[in-house]
Amino acid sequence: MESVLVAPVGSKPQLVTIALDLLRERGEDVREAVVLHTTLDRPATRASIAQLGKEFPRAYKDIRLRPICLCDERGIPLADVDSALAAREAFRVLYREIKTAKQARRRVHLSIAGGRKIIAVYGMTAAQLLFDSNDRVWHISSKPALVASKALHPQPGQATLIRVPVLRWSDVSPALTDLILSDDPFEALQRQEELLQADALRLARAFVERALTPSERDVVQLIVCEGLTDNQIAERTCRSVKTVGHHLSSAYRKARVTFELRHADRHTLTSLLSTYYTLNS
Template sequence: SLSLPITELIVLHFSHPDARLQQALHKLAAEFNSGQYGERLLRLRFQPLSTPNQTIHDIYDETDANTAWEAINDLIIQLKTEQRTLHICISGGRRILGLLTMSAAMLHFGHQDVLWHMYSSAELRQAADEGALMHLPPGAEFRLIRVPMMPWGSYFPALRQMTRPTAGAADVLAGPRAWLDGAEYARARQVIERLTERQRDVLAAFAAGLNPQRVAEKLFISIKTVDSHKTVILAECRNAWALPDDDWLDYHFLAEKFGAWFNLAD
């Protein structure tokens, strides 16, 4: 059971005149009466997926996905601005809506907010098909499963400010990614500036995806010398990225973090 009372239920759905969808919404609305669900005070609010410039009937391509993400992102921003605690339940509907919701929630959730997956057995789903069953019978195989998720926006608040999407943007997350890429680039530069010329040569070879043996062959040096340079380079990386001493680092880290740097340099 939840320790906080649920005061409002928001149903997020496509803005579609589909008869089955409309019937489902009407059937759900009939379960609520003047802000009550049974004997519990609970407001019901239907939230069609839309932006100020567009209604979303379905997700047919990446443009629709970006627009839907904007709508979900804006709704979560609005609710968190109102200091709401959110319990978002993913159940039914298009799978991509759950993915888009999780993407936005990771940016705006606090530690008190929860994302849930609603599990029900195949038998229960069959019995409830088309709204035939609106209330769980005793002993029904049903449970809410908490989805493990890091609220990254709580740790990096700047991300929240940067995810207020630009209307018509081809990629609504291009701005935040550029900011993160810039931070990675700065760390890479910090490391490179502290290396000797020969250590930079070794780093460039690792960044190109070579293993230690091939680095040695390319630079005409011994494996022992490669390992010595690698130890220094990884120590600088540990400092630049503020990684714990017990985090394992090897040459694969260098290819991941510095490949783009040397591609740009070329």
């Protein structure tokens, strides 16, 4: 499968070339390197992009280098990613580039080495939204001698790719479905939250209205809505404490099955069902 490397670059262009070398050692068919940078008015950034521009035709003839300047909403290059506004714009660019790669059916390798830490954080969020099981997030561990030398290509044993686990929203990339229609990651996040909340509400409704018996439903509602103890529930419903306990044990068992949990108790039920009861009160 063709793949693309997405990587931020600041004053250390070697983080891009090291990632490429290590990916090729793994047999990855990288066809493009998307390099995210701030304004070229900064000498260090300008020198990094220029160095990569010279190195790619020599060392990576089959890989396209595509530098992308991080800009604000007016198209003005960002001097740095050191404010909330700048970070949001950087997130939008990251999201757009990963989404474009996924829609082209490419495997994405996201390097979070180099650049501002906030870029790495937003990169992980974009990966959660858009990655499928084929995509990877990487960190680079380099020997001090390699870093000090500023060499673009590591000697054997000087650098290692460390895979960073990603908790994905779905096994299928949303970029390949009609789920994410906007290029704005914040709209995508809101849409994901809405879908998750809707799914949680449907599951809660099925549990309360179909899985529980009427007696179990009475007991569970008193726990979730009023926080009553077993003794208080027994008094309120004119049942014995033992009977209330039986109802609760059955409800916990059913909750473990319905919500696929290892453990369930009254706190679990309150967390899972409070929205349902609020909307149906």
